[in-house]
Amino acid sequence: MAFSLSSLFLVCYILKFTLALIILNKEIETSRGMLYPRESETREVRTLDGIWNFVRSDETNPTQGIRDGWFKDDLSKSMPTIPMPVPASYNDITTEQTLRDHVGTVWYDRKFFVPRSWGQDQRVWLRFGSVHYEAFVWINGRSAVKHEMGHLPFETEVTHLLNYGAENRITVMCDNALIQTTVPQGKISEVANDDGVTIIQSYTFDFFNYAGIHRSVHLYTTPKTFIEEVEVKTNLSQNNSVGTVDYSITVNGTAANEAENTLFARLQIYNREGVQVANVTSDSKLVGSLQVDNVKPWWPYLMHSDPGYLYELEIRLYAAKEQLLDVYRLKVGIRTLSWTNTTFLINGKPIYFRGFGRHEDADVRGRGLDNALMARDFNLLKWIGANAYRTSHYPYSEESMQFADQHGIMIIDECPSVDTENFNQVLLDRHKSSLEQLVHRDRNHPSVVMWSIANEPRTGQVNADTYFQFVANYTRSLDSTRPITAAIAVPSNDDKAGRHLDIISFNRYNAWYSNTGRLDMVTQRVISEATGWNKKYDKPVLMSEYGADTLEGLHLQPAFVWSEEFQTEVFSRHFKAFDALRRQKWFIGEFVWNFADFKTAQTYTRVGGNKKGVFTRARQPKAAAHLLRQRYFALGREVDQCNVPNDLFTYIVDVGASNVNHDSADL
Numbered sequence: 203m204a205f206s207l208s209s210l211f212l213v214c215y216i217l218k219f220t221l222a223l224i225i226l227n228k229e230i231e232t233s234r235g236m237l238y239p240r241e242s243e244t245r246e247v248r249t250l251d252g253i254w255n256f257v258r259s260d261e262t263n264p265t266q267g268i269r270d271g272w273f274k275d276d277l278s279k280s281m282p283t284i285p286m287p288v289p290a291s292y293n294d295i296t297t298e299q300t301l302r303d304h305v306g307t308v309w310y311d312r313k314f315f316v317p318r319s320w321g322q323d324q325r326v327w328l329r330f331g332s333v334h335y336e337a338f339v340w341i342n343g344r345s346a347v348k349h350e351m352g353h354l355p356f357e358t359e360v361t362h363l364l365n366y367g368a369e370n371r372i373t374v375m376c377d378n379a380l381i382q383t384t385v386p387q388g389k390i391s392e393v394a395n396d397d398g399v400t401i402i403q404s405y406t407f408d409f410f411n412y413a414g415i416h417r418s419v420h421l422y423t424t425p426k427t428f429i430e431e432v433e434v435k436t437n438l439s440q441n442n443s444v445g446t447v448d449y450s451i452t453v454n455g456t457a458a459n460e461a462e463n464t465l466f467a468r469l470q471i472y473n474r475e476g477v478q479v480a481n482v483t484s485d486s487k488l489v490g491s492l493q494v495d496n497v498k499p500w501w502p503y504l505m506h507s508d509p510g511y512l513y514e515l516e517i518r519l520y521a522a523k524e525q526l527l528d529v530y531r532l533k534v535g536i537r538t539l540s541w542t543n544t545t546f547l548i549n550g551k552p553i554y555f556r557g558f559g560r561h562e563d564a565d566v567r568g569r570g571l572d573n574a575l576m577a578r579d580f581n582l583l584k585w586i587g588a589n590a591y592r593t594s595h596y597p598y599s600e601e602s603m604q605f606a607d608q609h610g611i612m613i614i615d616e617c618p619s620v621d622t623e624n625f626n627q628v629l630l631d632r633h634k635s636s637l638e639q640l641v642h643r644d645r646n647h648p649s650v651v652m653w654s655i656a657n658e659p660r661t662g663q664v665n666a667d668t669y670f671q672f673v674a675n676y677t678r679s680l681d682s683t684r685p686i687t688a689a690i691a692v693p694s695n696d697d698k699a700g701r702h703l704d705i706i707s708f709n710r711y712n713a714w715y716s717n718t719g720r721l722d723m724v725t726q727r728v729i730s731e732a733t734g735w736n737k738k739y740d741k742p743v744l745m746s747e748y749g750a751d752t753l754e755g756l757h758l759q760p761a762f763v764w765s766e767e768f769q770t771e772v773f774s775r776h777f778k779a780f781d782a783l784r785r786q787k788w789f790i791g792e793f794v795w796n797f798a799d800f801k802t803a804q805t806y807t808r809v810g811g812n813k814k815g816v817f818t819r820a821r822q823p824k825a826a827a828h829l830l831r832q833r834y835f836a837l838g839r840e841v842d843q844c845n846v847p848n849d850l851f852t853y854i855v856d857v858g859a860s861n862v863n864h865d866s867a868d869l
């Protein structure tokens with residue numbers, strides 16, 4: 203039977219469409235190393251932070267620098283340069299619109315000296331905290347490393363590329379272009395303008411695509427045989443009085459490959475006062491455990507009078523005849539995590555999350571690391587009584603993870619997958635790679651209590667089921683000690699990913715994007731949706747985003763959209779829903795969107811950016827921040843029996859004459 207031409211075209215189309223839907227769970231390349239650079243008896247660390255030279259490429263000719271060999275000599279000999287701070291996003295540093303909105307490649311370089319002593323019997327490594335989105339690095343004109351994936355670290359050995367006791371040059375090309383197979387996704391197009399054509403970067407996520415060398419650049423040394431990786435897992439027993447730290451050490455170097463040269467490690471744990479509380483000597487497998495008696499567990503903020511307790515684990519690597527090879531130290535918080543289909547527990551105690559979605563975003567420096575800003579943010583988190591935040595929508599700096607460990611702030615750690623759609627093999631492989639790098643980097647942090655594998659993915663699309671099954675199972679293979687979630691925005695009836703998660707998180711903007719301005723359409727809708735998620739999947743549920751844009755200083759009575767009164771009312775209506783849901787036990791948390799105002803792409807729906815923060819971009823409170831503070835501490839008193847601040851309520855009136863007394867117990 204002969205096919206008509208139209209039938210043949212239809213068969214070919216179906217075949218092509220079917221092939222496009224086939225996604226395989228392929229093996230991906232895994233990262234190694236990535237210990238945070240720390241000085242010790244055997245290691246030295248230097249920073250290359252500071253002012254670098256900078257060149258913006260022609261958007262219509264992004265590969266010119268590669269073809270013309272800009273990396274072979276000083277950038278200034280190829281193009282005029284401007285000074286550019288590192289770390290920082292480059293977008294807001296100058297007053298030029300062309301740089302703020304630039305799409306494509308930019309170039310950095312700087313000179314530095316390496317001590318003569320570094321060339322003697324040791325190895326030298328170059329490490330970037332992050333470059334967004336893709337980085338190409340040269341040392342003295344020779345290729346050193348390439349890395350794709352913003353917000354995550356990468357490193358390479360540069361021992362053979364350096365001039366010791368002499369000047370060196372580092373050159374970096376950064377490409378911020380996002381396409382349908384990058385994580386996150388975007389699109390590049392050419393659009394006509396008054397002068398011809400311009401390159402346009404579009405994306406669906408609602409935050410500005412800041413780019414550049416966002417975090418610190420380090421040079422550090424190790425011995426020739428050194429501690430490459432350390433993985434720790436902790437446990438508590440005997441009513442949380444005994445702690446166990448399981449360790450696994452990976453070694454790199456020549457001695458590690460010599461059968462006659464057996465390696466071993468001595469490990470000591472020290473408490474906060476510097477007193478040794480545990481020690482062990484490993485065998486050649488470099489795997490074992492330490493026991494800490496009378497342990498002080500790591501507790502979240504407000505759950506204990508001494509939250510965020512950290513021990514120091516000291517690792518000394520030896521070769522035969524007691525030859526000391528390497529020393530590395532890291533902080534360890536001893537705690538347990540567990541979860542069921544109704545609850546989430548830390549150290550055996552149920553958790554109720556109260557926190558924020560956040561952004562690494564600030565004036566001038568964009569997404570660049572800023573220690574002063576980080577310290578301010580953590581002070582505000584503690585002031586408001588939050589015990590958690592989500593790293594929306596990408597991994598945050600390693601320094602902020604260390605700060606969270608110290609302050610007892612729990613983290614839902616999110617990879618850069620946001621608004622994920624058009625599922626395909628290349629995207630899946632990169633998505634898994636982003637999670638592998640994230641888990642590898644953050645697995646030892648006690649503050650990290652959950653992995654978020656995506657934000658608002660299009661989980662109603664064809665292939666979402668298979669795609670997220672692969673992503674979730676791969677994440678579990680990397681770390682089975684923490685639950686997996688994703689912030690989902692599609693209705694529960696349409697979702698195909700939730701069955702692969704451990705915790706259901708959902709985003710919804712009642713009275714803002716839905717039924718705008720209708721404060722009478724919030725409470726029951728939140729209750730109904732949360733209940734629907736629980737009934738569908740029989741898993742714990744938390745609300746990972748809710749809120750309303752608010753222009754600081756705008757006051758309207760009765761409450762009206764964009765006013766401070768409206769944001770306060772939206773919060774209050776959600777609080778009623780959360781309190782009703784908390785009685786169901788399976789509802790385990792509430793996260794405001796957002797901690798602070800942040801920059802977005804230009805759009806008529808955004809006045810200078812997204813204004814849903816309870817703090818301004820300058821980190822000053824809006825009216826809703828004070829309301830939220832009263833709620834979070836009230837919840838802390840009820841759930842965790844914490845003390846409340848003396849200034850939580852402003853003095854109003856002396857009611858003593860009426861024989862009615864009120865104190866914090868009335869919470």
